[in-house]
Amino acid sequence: MEKRSELYAGKAKSVFTTDDPDLLVLVFRNDTSAFDGKKVEQLDRKGMVNNKFNAFIMEKLKEAGIPTHFETLLSDNEALVKKLDMLPLECVVRNRAAGSICRRYGIEEGKELLPPTFEFFYKSDALGDPMVNEYHVRSFEWATDEQVAKMKELTFAVNDVLKALFLQGNMLLVDYKLEFGMFNGEVTLGDEFSPDGCRIWDAETKEKLDKDRFRQDLGNVVESYELVGRRLGLDFDA
Ligand code: ADP
Ligand code: TMP
Ligand code: ASP
Numbered sequence: 001m002e003k004r005s006e007l008y009a010g011k012a013k014s015v016f017t018t019d020d021p022d023l024l025v026l027v028f029r030n031d032t033s034a035f036d037g038k039k040v041e042q043l044d045r046k047g048m049v050n051n052k053f054n055a056f057i058m059e060k061l062k063e064a065g066i067p068t069h070f071e072t073l074l075s076d077n078e079a080l081v082k083k084l085d086m087l088p089l090e091c092v093v094r095n096r097a098a099g100s101i102c103r104r105y106g107i108e109e110g111k112e113l114l115p116p117t118f119e120f121f122y123k124s125d126a127l128g129d130p131m132v133n134e135y136h137v138r139s140f141e142w143a144t145d146e147q148v149a150k151m152k153e154l155t156f157a158v159n160d161v162l163k164a165l166f167l168q169g170n171m172l173l174v175d176y177k178l179e180f181g182m183f184n185g186e187v188t189l190g191d192e193f194s195p196d197g198c199r200i201w202d203a204e205t206k207e208k209l210d211k212d213r214f215r216q217d218l219g220n221v222v223e224s225y226e227l228v229g230r231r232l233g234l235d236f237d238a
């Protein structure tokens with residue numbers, strides 16, 4: 001496999017083509033962004049930590065039968081993935097209230113959400129990733145009914161796997177964002193799962209261990225991501 005030209009540079013990762021039209025290289029950079037790119041900083045080692053964190057989680061999801069784009073780690077900050085035709089949506093599941101749901105509806109942070117709630121966001125930095133409903137998704141032809149149903153099914157299946165995994169490490173999976181795309185007609189999990197795109201709290205102290213440390217200037221951002229990984233059994237030096 002040969003890495004070729006840069007296809008796209010996002011806020012945190014760059015995407016490269018390869019000599020295989022079905023495969024891409026994702027490069028995890030140290031750039032850390034929040035508030036739709038309004039706050040950006042370089043955090044030492046973050047690319048490596050998120051790349052290895054994501055590989056670890058994607059393997060767990062694959063073992064659980066969830067179709068993912070992940071193929072293999074290539075280096076400390078690169079992964080080989082299947083090239084997906086991305087659906088322009090972010091799928092968010094929330095087990096507890098935090099972040100935008102508290103601001104939008106006046107819900108107290110930390111409230112347990114039973115059942116967990118699901119939201120679609122339209123992926124557009126220019127529009128500030130607005131929340132959209134299933135009618136918008138269908139009317140604007142962002143996804144078909146079948147794709148909507150599959151994204152919801154897979155996002156909740158991920159919840160079952162990861163809630164249990166984080167609990168074993170004495171952590172709560174508060175919420176998370178997934179992105180899907182199409183590969184050979186199949187809705188497939190793409191992008192990444194790392195502390196950049198989810199909220200994780202210590203189960204006892206409720207200490208924030210995810211990107212809220214960056215958003216809220218709590219410090220020790222990457223150290224905290226590594227701690228989460230180690231508590232899941234991940235060896236970042238492997
Ligand atoms: P953003 O675009 O939100 O700033 P990133 O910096 O993480 O995000 O850039 C990665 C980009 O690559 C995202 O737009 C994401 O949708 C896209 N992407 C992730 N996985 C794949 C894949 N397997 N195939 C094609 N595109 C992908
Ligand atoms: P929110 O509380 O800001 O709506 O975010 C909910 C979860 O989804 C949180 O863990 C962050 C993640 N998320 C992203 O990573 N990127 C996004 O663009 C959005 C809307 C949410
Ligand atoms: N991922 C989104 C962004 O980069 C949301 C956030 O992290 O605040 O803006």
